[in-house]
Amino acid sequence: MIAELTLHLRANALLVPLARRQISALLENSGVAQDDILRAEVVVTEACSNVVMHAYRGRTGKVFVRAEYQAERLVLTVSDVGLGFDAGAVPSPEVGQVGGYGIYFIRRMADAVAITSSPQGTTVVAEISLRYRDATYLQMARSLDAEPG
Numbered sequence: 001m002i003a004e005l006t007l008h009l010r011a012n013a014l015l016v017p018l019a020r021r022q023i024s025a026l027l028e029n030s031g032v033a034q035d036d037i038l039r040a041e042v043v044v045t046e047a048c049s050n051v052v053m054h055a056y057r058g059r060t061g062k063v064f065v066r067a068e069y070q071a072e073r074l075v076l077t078v079s080d081v082g083l084g085f086d087a088g089a090v091p092s093p094e095v096g097q098v099g100g101y102g103i104y105f106i107r108r109m110a111d112a113v114a115i116t117s118s119p120q121g122t123t124v125v126a127e128i129s130l131r132y133r134d135a136t137y138l139q140m141a142r143s144l145d146a147e148p149g
Contacts (some may be wrong), residue, residue: 002144007065008039011056016048018106019065027071029096039109040074046102047078047124055082055122072130073144079123087115
């Protein structure tokens, strides 16, 4: 792993852009291709927004964001200790509906997604494969990833 970014934020809509910008800055400064940065931004924004809108239902709470940056993939974990939900029961959105696109977008943007939920909270783990703006950045990332520790 090259870098690990961990954020513990209040579950507040005003703080969702902070999580998005931190992930974006990490990837941008590492030379990751813009398309993959945008995919990561969508995933973290939607996952954090879901926590804000659904996890605590009017109570205060936290959203926990973890980004594990490896040379050829980013693993994003967004979790809460809210009420939980049945991820399998979330319907696919219909054209024209307002809201309800969060999990759909996460699944479309990530290469792999795992959602676990219980009455004690929810965890979304999304894996995004990474490409780079040029071969020099990829070489540098692979070199850093290969270093011990």
